Amino acid sequence: MAVEGIIIVDKERCKGCGICVINCPTKTLSLSKEVNGKGYNYVYMAKEGCIGCANCAVVCPDSAIVEVYRGRV
Amino acid sequence: MEREKLIKEENLAYRKTPLLTDAVMHYCPGCTHGTIHKMIAEVIEDMGIQEKTIGISPVGCAVFAYNYIDIDWQQAAHGRAPALATAIKRLNPYKYVFTYQGDGDLASIGTSEVIHACNRGENIVIIFINNAIYGMTGGQMAPTTLLGQITSTTPYGRRSDLNGFPLKMTEIVAKLDGTCYVTRQSAHTPLAVRKCKKAIRKAFENSMLNKGTSFIEIVSTCNSGWKLSPVKANKWMEENMFPFYPLGDVKDR
Amino acid sequence: MSEKILMKGNEAIAYGAIRCGCDGYFGYPITPQSEIMETLMELQPWESTGMVVLQAESETASINMLYGGAATGKKVMTSSSSPGISLMCEGLSYLAGAELPCLVVNVMRGGPGLGTIQPSQADYFQCVKGGGHGDYRMIVLAPASVQEMYDFVDKAFSLAFKYRIPAMILADGVIGQMMEKVELRAPKPRRSEEQIERECGSWATTGKKPDRERNVITSLALDAPVQEQFNIKLINKHKAIEENEVLYSTYMTDDAEYLIIAYGSMSRIAEAVIDMARSEGYKLGLLRPITLFPFPKKAIDAFTDRVKSILTIELNAGQMVEDVRLVVNGRIPVNFYGRYGGMVPSPDEILTEFKKSIK
Numbered sequence: 001m002a003v004e005g006i007i008i009v010d011k012e013r014c015k016g017c018g019i020c021v022i023n024c025p026t027k028t029l030s031l032s033k034e035v036n037g038k039g040y041n042y043v044y045m046a047k048e049g050c051i052g053c054a055n056c057a058v059v060c061p062d063s064a065i066v067e068v069y070r071g072r073v
Numbered sequence: 074m075e076r077e078k079l080i081k082e083e084n085l086a087y088r089k090t091p092l093l094t095d096a097v098m099h100y101c102p103g104c105t106h107g108t109i110h111k112m113i114a115e116v117i118e119d120m121g122i123q124e125k126t127i128g129i130s131p132v133g134c135a136v137f138a139y140n141y142i143d144i145d146w147q148q149a150a151h152g153r154a155p156a157l158a159t160a161i162k163r164l165n166p167y168k169y170v171f172t173y174q175g176d177g178d179l180a181s182i183g184t185s186e187v188i189h190a191c192n193r194g195e196n197i198v199i200i201f202i203n204n205a206i207y208g209m210t211g212g213q214m215a216p217t218t219l220l221g222q223i224t225s226t227t228p229y230g231r232r233s234d235l236n237g238f239p240l241k242m243t244e245i246v247a248k249l250d251g252t253c254y255v256t257r258q259s260a261h262t263p264l265a266v267r268k269c270k271k272a273i274r275k276a277f278e279n280s281m282l283n284k285g286t287s288f289i290e291i292v293s294t295c296n297s298g299w300k301l302s303p304v305k306a307n308k309w310m311e312e313n314m315f316p317f318y319p320l321g322d323v324k325d326r
Numbered sequence: 327m328s329e330k331i332l333m334k335g336n337e338a339i340a341y342g343a344i345r346c347g348c349d350g351y352f353g354y355p356i357t358p359q360s361e362i363m364e365t366l367m368e369l370q371p372w373e374s375t376g377m378v379v380l381q382a383e384s385e386t387a388s389i390n391m392l393y394g395g396a397a398t399g400k401k402v403m404t405s406s407s408s409p410g411i412s413l414m415c416e417g418l419s420y421l422a423g424a425e426l427p428c429l430v431v432n433v434m435r436g437g438p439g440l441g442t443i444q445p446s447q448a449d450y451f452q453c454v455k456g457g458g459h460g461d462y463r464m465i466v467l468a469p470a471s472v473q474e475m476y477d478f479v480d481k482a483f484s485l486a487f488k489y490r491i492p493a494m495i496l497a498d499g500v501i502g503q504m505m506e507k508v509e510l511r512a513p514k515p516r517r518s519e520e521q522i523e524r525e526c527g528s529w530a531t532t533g534k535k536p537d538r539e540r541n542v543i544t545s546l547a548l549d550a551p552v553q554e555q556f557n558i559k560l561i562n563k564h565k566a567i568e569e570n571e572v573l574y575s576t577y578m579t580d581d582a583e584y585l586i587i588a589y590g591s592m593s594r595i596a597e598a599v600i601d602m603a604r605s606e607g608y609k610l611g612l613l614r615p616i617t618l619f620p621f622p623k624k625a626i627d628a629f630t631d632r633v634k635s636i637l638t639i640e641l642n643a644g645q646m647v648e649d650v651r652l653v654v655n656g657r658i659p660v661n662f663y664g665r666y667g668g669m670v671p672s673p674d675e676i677l678t679e680f681k682k683s684i685k
Contacts, residue, residue, distance in 0.1 A: 005086065006076045017103030017303035023263055040102065052079070054087035055263040061107030062098055063089045071084035073075045124533045129394070130544075139542045145531040147397045148544035149390065150420050156387040157394030161531070163378045164350050164400045168533060186390070189383035 005052020005070045007045060014042035014064035020056035029056060092118045096140045103303020105293035106135055108260040109202060112270040113171070114142045116277055126169040127161055129154040131178040134208045138173050152183025155190035158197040162280075169277055171198035177207045180216040180242045187246070194251030194285035198276040201242060201288065204295040205314065212298035216240040219317055224298070239317065243290040247323040253285035255324040259292045259315075261307040272322075284326070292318050329510045335475040335501045338508050339405060339431055340365035342479030343377070345513040348429075349400035350378040352391035354410060357443040358499040359433035362405045375516050385410040389417030389430070396426035397543040399526030401483050401517075405431035407499075408449050409440060411457070418492055419458030422560075423545025425529075427486035429479065430464075431495045433502035434641075436668035444668025445499030447590060450645035453496050454618045461557055463564050465493040465571065466618040468589040472506035480514070485571060489563055490529075496618060498641060500591035500670065564620075573616035574625050578604065582611030584684060585633045587626065587650055589615045591670070592639050598673040603680060610680065618646070626653045635659040637683050639676055642666060659683070 007029075014036060020043055021029045030046035043056070043064065052070025057063075092114035100106045117126050123144055130138040132151035139146035149157050154172035162170040179187050179201050187199065206224055207213040213226040217239050221230040231239075247255040254276055258269035269291060276287030292314050296306035333341070339362045343351060353363045363381060371377035382388040388404045395402035406414060411432045421428055434449045436442035449457075454466050465485045467478045475497060482493035517525070523532055534540040547553035578600050579585065588596040593614040603610040613629060615622050629636070635658050638647040647662040654660050661683040665671045 004076060004079065006079050008080070010089075013097055015102035019103055019261075019303055019307065022304055038097075050076070052084075052086050053263075057087045057089075058263045058266045059108065059261070061100065061102075061104055061111075063093055063107065063111050065087075066089040067080075067085065068087035069079040069081070069084040070086040071079045073078060124535055127398070127531045127533065136546060139540075139544065143534065143540055145534045145541045146543070147394065147424075147531050148542070148546055149393070150416055153386070153390035153393070153417070156382070156390035157397075159380070159382075159387075160350060160352060160378075160391035160393075160395035160402065161398055163380065164395050164402070165398055168398075185383055186387055189387065 003051055003070060004073050005050040005068060007050065007056060007065050008067040009043055010064050010066045011036045011042045012038070013062050014040060015062055016040040016042055017061065019059050019061065020065065023055050023059045025053060025055060026051055090114045090118045092123060092143050094141055094143050098141055099137055100134060101297045103294070103296050103306065105204065105260050105291070106202065108266060109200070109291055109293070110138060110141050112260065112266060112273055113200070116270060116274045117142070117144060120274065120277060122169050122277070125167065126171070129157050129170070129172040131172070131174040133175040133178050135173055135175060135202065152178050152181070153186055154178070154183065155186040155195070155197070155199060159190050159193070159195045162195055162197050169280055171200060171277070173200045174202065175208070176203045176205065176215040176217040180240050187242070188249070191246045191286045191288060192249045192251045196280045196283060197286060198280055199286060199288045200273070201290045202293050203290050203318065204293040204298070206295045206298040208295045208298050219313060241318070243288065243323055246288050251285050252288055252324060253326050254279050254287040256322045257290045257292060257318060257320050259310070259320055261294070261310065290318070292320065330507045331510060332505055332507050333472065334361055334503060334505050335472045335497060336361035336433065336503070337365045338472045338476035339479060339495070340369065341508070341510060342476040343403060344369060344371045344375060345510060346480035346483060347375070347401060347514040347516040348377055348403055348479070348483070349516055350395050350402040351404065352380050352382050352388045352395070352402065353404045354382050354385045354388050354406065356407045356410045358435055358502050359405050359407050359431065362431065377516065385413035386417065389414035392428045393417055393421055393426065396421060396428040397424070397531045399522040399530035399532060403429035403431065405433065407433050407435045408437050408446070411449060411452065415452070415458035418464065419460050419462060420545050421492045422458070422462035422464065423460060424543050425490040426492070426543070427483070427490050428492050429482045429486060429495065430492060431497065434496065434498045436666065442668035443499070445591060445641060445670060446668055447498055447592065447641035448645070448666070449496070450618065450640070450642060453494055462560060463619050465489070465491055465567060466496050467493065468496050468616060468618050469501055470590055470593045470614065472501070472504065473508050475501060476508045476510070489567055491563065496590070498590050568620040571617060572620045572622050572624070574622040575614045575616060577612040577614070579611030579613065579629070581609050582632070583609040583634050584611070584680070585629050585636045586610065586612045586680070587615070587636055587638045587646070588612065588640065589618060589646065592641060595671065595673055595676065596639060599676045599680065602673055602677050621649050623653045626650060630654050630657050633658065635661065635684055637661045637663060637680055640664045641670065
């Protein structure tokens, strides 16, 4: 059983800068087509494969990725 | 939705520190200030020193830092933060006191205060955000602007004969006997953030050891001022800023 | 039995600071007030009361050290002379804008520019009307003796903390340099951390406690309506100070037909003038404002109904006289005599001017 992860995004904090997207080692993150209240395309888990490394949360300037969980499903 | 079963306390790998307030930051998307605020907040949380920490915010984009980190703050006049911090620390030696200053604030109008605070060896932490431009006023040349770099007051690129040379504050304060720890960091990748956070923690710890001033330059981006996307700004920083402002510890005693 | 020591006015400031429980002095040398920091360094109060004394790199740094120190609820002070006060004006504006208590001593010298090192009162406008940017006032006390230099340190701190406002002792080179006997009052201890937390914890940067919101000391509003509300708050504070804290003294005014208005060292000279005038039969009296802000408007107003004319004398080209004229509002003649640039007039000279003024 591989380690898997999930991120919790506070959509309204996200400004869609994309820094998490390029720092994601498993390339699971994308910016949404929809926009949040401020008009930003927010980040979401677009694909399977998240390992819960929290790299995205660590580099997020706006602390929009508020929680990361990691474990075996 | 197998994955959602992971959401339980024992699997928590990361959470936004409660030392960061819920206020959405006013910074532009991708701005390094937010990442640095988070690191400082996490260090204060990790060290359990919220009740003993006083931050000094500058004039510039980070003037509103006091809206984001949940500690007591004072907002300084342009460039004067190290003078405020000097008095606060001397009058309250058991408090952790740090300044948070940009390149215009620290390296231009505030050179006198920062040099003398460092030279006296005040037991404070100075966090210096160098993004080589004046962000808040709309992208004018900073003392740290690179030669050739285009800003709104160097529209054809900075020229040494017209505008002088970029100022390396970190190398200058490292020469002063009053500083104990001088380092240059960045915050654009997970590894850089982890290193930078370690440096910030060390600086905070130093301020209770009576060793002198700790000075951390964080090479940062101003993607709005640089007219680049956040991701491209990070790349530009790596290619142009790091060769002139090399990362790493300059002094540690 | 109280202790009396012969000392300079500047030295009295240093003694007054240590003995009123001052927490910190931050300053930069400038004539004619350097004895203040020199005396403090000699007395080494950090060994006795724990008071911090620091020679800063500039007046700009000094005032910003006050800005930082005052924000933590501590009793902090600096001192300087005219050109140095100009450099401090930005910081004073921030202190006023953040409603912080502190004490600034200005031992005035001749100006403008680098000017002279001799006594002057040429900073009245700068200190009483503001000096820095924005609509603000400081409480301004004008001592006329070495004893008052000593006593006003404690008094200024009390007022500064009562109203959360910068206070200034506005002296001149004469008061700073002359020697008189000073009665030292019983020393007050510095306040404990607990006491500061109790008295200032609701606003000061004493470290965020779990039971309160974080304290932020700032003078930034950004929104005009918010700033205007703050300006109104300051105006009301200034009104309360004008209502409650006016100080002045009088000399030979019970039967006076003519009045001299003077403050600081000029009021001392004025007393000699009045004695001389009275020996020649002129019923001359003196009103001496002790607080320049708040200005003794009501007292001057009352005299306006009683005397024939007023002579204002100052060591400048005519600054306080404008405030006197505002109160008198054209009802009786208000004359002015001044000397400038560090020159001090003799009583004879002023008596001659007085006689000319009533012809």
